[in-house]
Amino acid sequence: MTNDRQPATGNRPLATGLKERIRQLIGREGPIPFDRFMDMALYDPDGGYFSSGPLRSQAGGDFLTSPETSGEFGATLARFVDKEFRRLGRAAGFTLLEVGAGSGTLLSPLLGVLDWAPRTLALEVSPAAREALRQALPAVEVVPDRRELDGFRGVVIANEVVDNLPVAIAVRTEDGGWTERRVWSDGADLVLVEAPARSEVLSWLEAHAADVPAGGVVECQLAAGNWMRRMIDLLEAGAVVVIDYGDTSEGLLPRRRRGGTLRTYRAHHLSRHPLDEPGSMDITADVDFSALARVASDRGTQARLCRQDEFLSELGLDGRMAELRQRELAEARGGDPMERLRLRSRVKEIETLLHPRGFGDFRVLVATR
Ligand SMILES: C[S@@+](CC[C@H](N)C(=O)[O-])C[C@H]1O[C@@H](n2cnc3c(N)ncnc32)[C@H](O)[C@@H]1O
Structure with missing residues (x-):
């Protein structure tokens, strides 16, 4: 287990034409910022990794996530949703929105353990995931675009x-300044070139990467900040919960010194360079949770940052594990061997969700109002 999304098996056809269209764009406009490239590689309607092709987050896909690992993840988050429902005085119209709901493996157990039914929305850019969600959860409203959402009281997860939100890439120079990496075409291949950093990138770096030494590489998460702002603005009252790999700006410093955190996934492995075969692989970077928390505070919410193991344990998952272990022990003393194995495997799943160097090391940002 690592601090990264867990790669899994799977094959998919390569996107056709996207690389050529990126080349044509560069021909018209010159070198494009990396975040523009990443946006096309992941979200282009005709070849983006997420917006075309098969379901990505499932056992046969390119990676495994906490909800794909165990239903206990969604069932534990149900307790958070229930607490918010009570905190808001059981508000009428209380809404649960999951962004990037994949195949529904978080929502399914979550809704299954609640003894009341929130209005539930799933925002998904992937047509394959939207189809899977409609099949698995017919009562959930599945939407492709956040612009279709109106404000509500409730919880966003x-x-x-x-x-995955597009990042710009900046490199610290010897004189204490910054350059920005852009994508250029040398005729056959897409290549990275360095150019002066845009002003919005410089402002972000000043706020979140001032301590990075010469040679350090930083993913500037402007799109993540904008996303956080929009999610908070949707909320009349309630909470936005962001769970992901990453750290504070300070915690990311060693990784930035060593060349940054941008990486790709495909099938079993960390994959190739992100410029190879755009649309064929997941591109991702560690989330700067200090930057997200700053947006949350600036937007008037109370921001709390903790680790996934801490968050899930506070919601009772370690107690649940202890209870399952007790039941497993009882079965071991002359009980049903099959039931004992089932309990053992559920305990193992929870251990995975709480593993301090795996999913447990993910960060959770809760922005409440
Ligand atoms: C790594 S998968 C995680 C899926 C699920 N949340 C889970 O934990 O198993 C990312 C999912 O988010 C979707 N996605 C990526 N970017 C998105 C965006 N900007 N808005 C909505 N969905 C997005 C993808 O289609 C994909 O299903």
Whole structure:
């Protein structure tokens, strides 16, 4: 287990034409910022990794996530949703929105354990995921675009989504300044070139990467900040919960010194360079949770940042594990061997969700109002 999304098996056809269209765009406009490239590689309607092709987050896909690992993840988050429902005085119209709901493996157990039914929305850019969600959860409203959403009281959950939002890439220079990496075409291949950093990138770096030494590489998460702002603005009251790999700006410093956190996933492995075969692989970076928390505070919410193991344990998951272990022990003393194995495997799943160097090391930002 690592601090990264867990790669899984799977094959998919390569996107056709996207690389050529990126080349044509560069031909018209010159080198494009990396975040523009990443936006096309992941979200282009005709070849983006998420917006075309098969379901990505499932056992046969490119990676495994906490909800794909165990239903206990969604069932534990149900307790958070229930607490918010009570805190808001059981508000009429209380809404649960999951952003990037994948195949529904978080919502399904979550809704299954609640003894009341929130209005539930799933925002998904992937047509394959939207179809899977409609099949698995017919009562959930599945929407492709946040612009279709109106304000509500309730909870927004995003698990392993913010790490995909496009990043600009900046490099610290010897004189203490910054350059920005852009994508250029040398005829055959897409290549990275360095150019002066845009002003919005410089402002972000000043706020969140001032301590990075010469040679350090930083993913500037402007799109993540904008996303957080929009999610908070949707909320009349309630909470936005962001769960992902990443750290504070300070915690990310060693990784930035060593060349940054941008990486790709495909099938079993960390994949190739992000410029190879755009649309064929997941591109991701560690989330700067200090930057997200700053947006949350600036937007008037109370921001709390903690680790996934801490968050889930506070919601009772470690107690649940202890209870399952007791039941497993009881079965071991002359009980049903099959039931004992089932209990053992549920305990193992929870251990995975809480593993201090795996999913447990993910960060959880809760922005409440
Ligand atoms: C890594 S998967 C995680 C899926 C699910 N949340 C889970 O934890 O298993 C990311 C999911 O978010 C969706 N997605 C990515 N960017 C998105 C965005 N900007 N808005 C909505 N959905 C997005 C993808 O289609 C994909 O289903």
